[in-house]
Amino acid sequence: MTTALLPSFLLAFFSILIIIFLADNLIPFVESSPPPCGPTYPPDAIPIHPGDIDLMQFPLNLEHLEADYFLYGSLGYGLDKVAPELVMGGPPPKGAMKANLDNLTRNIITEFGYQEVGHLRAIKSTVGGFPRPLLDLSAGNFAKVIDNAFGYHLDPPFDPYANSINYMLSSYVIPYVGLTGYVGTNPFLIGYITKRLLGGLLGVESGQDAVIRMYLYERAKELVHPYNHTVAEFTIRISNLRNQLGMCGLKDEGIIVPLELGAENRTCSNVLSADFSSLSYGRTAAEILRIVYGTGSEHVPGGFFPHGGDGRIAREYLKKVVKGE
Ligand SMILES: *[C@@H]1O[C@H](CO)[C@@H](O)[C@H](O)[C@H]1NC(C)=O
Numbered sequence: 637m638t639t640a641l642l643p644s645f646l647l648a649f650f651s652i653l654i655i656i657f658l659a660d661n662l663i664p665f666v667e668s669s670p671p672p673c674g675p676t677y678p679p680d681a682i683p684i685h686p687g688d689i690d691l692m693q694f695p696l697n698l699e700h701l702e703a704d705y706f707l708y709g710s711l712g713y714g715l716d717k718v719a720p721e722l723v724m725g726g727p728p729p730k731g732a733m734k735a736n737l738d739n740l741t742r743n744i745i746t747e748f749g750y751q752e753v754g755h756l757r758a759i760k761s762t763v764g765g766f767p768r769p770l771l772d773l774s775a776g777n778f779a780k781v782i783d784n785a786f787g788y789h790l791d792p793p794f795d796p797y798a799n800s801i802n803y804m805l806s807s808y809v810i811p812y813v814g815l816t817g818y819v820g821t822n823p824f825l826i827g828y829i830t831k832r833l834l835g836g837l838l839g840v841e842s843g844q845d846a847v848i849r850m851y852l853y854e855r856a857k858e859l860v861h862p863y864n865h866t867v868a869e870f871t872i873r874i875s876n877l878r879n880q881l882g883m884c885g886l887k888d889e890g891i892i893v894p895l896e897l898g899a900e901n902r903t904c905s906n907v908l909s910a911d912f913s914s915l916s917y918g919r920t921a922a923e924i925l926r927i928v929y930g931t932g933s934e935h936v937p938g939g940f941f942p943h944g945g946d947g948r949i950a951r952e953y954l955k956k957v958v959k960g961e
């Protein structure tokens with residue numbers, strides 16, 4: 637009798653040991669919550685520093701320009717229809733219209749347009765914002781930019797809405813300026829929420845610029861009808877104009893460059909515009925305003941912003957019109 641009981645007692649004993657082992661090791665593993673994701677910021681870190689607000693509202697000027705240019709170009713209507721709450725009562729853009737695009741180009745630009753809507757929403761919901769400034773997206777305004785880039789009056793005037801290549805050339809004018817602005821703003825931000833926002837915006841603006849540049853690079857040697865200038869030449873001229881208006885040295889390069897501007901001095905192809913160490917160039921708000929106003933002065937509005945930009949940074953410059961300027 638006792639000899640028969642002993643094995644079953646041992647069995648029960650070992651069974652309990654196994655259950656304890658499982659409970660300690662396997663079950664917690666199976667039941668544990670998903671691994672932690674996303675950053676945890678130090679408890680004393682600042683989410684949004686008061687000084688970040690103006691810095692992150694400033695890019696709304698460019699994001700508005702891009703949103704309506706891309707939405708109108710691809711869809712034939714803009715922010716008023718797609719996201720009226722983001723317009724905040726600003727005036728409708730001048731001269732924006734649907735461009736004559738092939739399907740590939742239209743798909744790319746439609747995506748870019750909606751991306752800008754997301755950017756506007758993200759910025760306005762994080763740091764607040766201002767109504768859409770008055771934008772001049774007329775063909776005539778783009779023609780003026782291209783005339784200035786070439787230094788003579790192109791005949792017939794350059795029409796950004798006429799076809800896909802013209803539209804992509806006119807788009808070359810825009811996201812790159814935003815990209816350099818974000819690079820320039822980055823060191824001045826303090827809050828982790830605003831830094832994260834800027835990182836996300838910079839990533840997509842750079843991506844848009846890369847897509848546009850690649851598109852143009854593939855067609856670098858083609859003539860832009862009916863002018864006797866290649867696509868590459870257009871990019872070089874536009875970049876030179878931006879350098880000239882920005883007035884702070886070389887921060888902008890066309891898609892074909894002399895070797896000394898290529899990557900490590902070894903390429904003439906220049907799909908991406910970058911400095912000496914292949915790092916993106918940065919521009920200040922003042923440099924950006926000089927370029928998008930087309931006046932070479934952050935104090936004198938014009939170009940894409942007939943009444944100037946909005947937000948404290950742009951408005952302060954508008955107030956300080958230097959005598960004689
Ligand atoms: C372009 O897209 C339209 C509608 O989405 C389609 O009907 C047309 O066949 C496409 N054209 C080409 C060349 O793929």
Ligand SMILES: *[C@@H]1O[C@H](CO)[C@@H](O)[C@H](O)[C@H]1NC(C)=O
Nearest residue numbers: 859860862863864865866869
């Ligand atoms: C077009 O440009 C090329 C290169 O700059 C030049 O050699 C040629 O003479 C020009 N043709 C016309 C018709 O202007």
Ligand SMILES: *[C@@H]1O[C@H](CO)[C@@H](O)[C@H](O)[C@H]1NC(C)=O
Nearest residue numbers: 895896897899900901912913
């Ligand atoms: C590229 O050339 C410049 C002179 O034009 C020189 O100063 C620089 O060191 C060169 N860079 C590299 C990476 O070789």
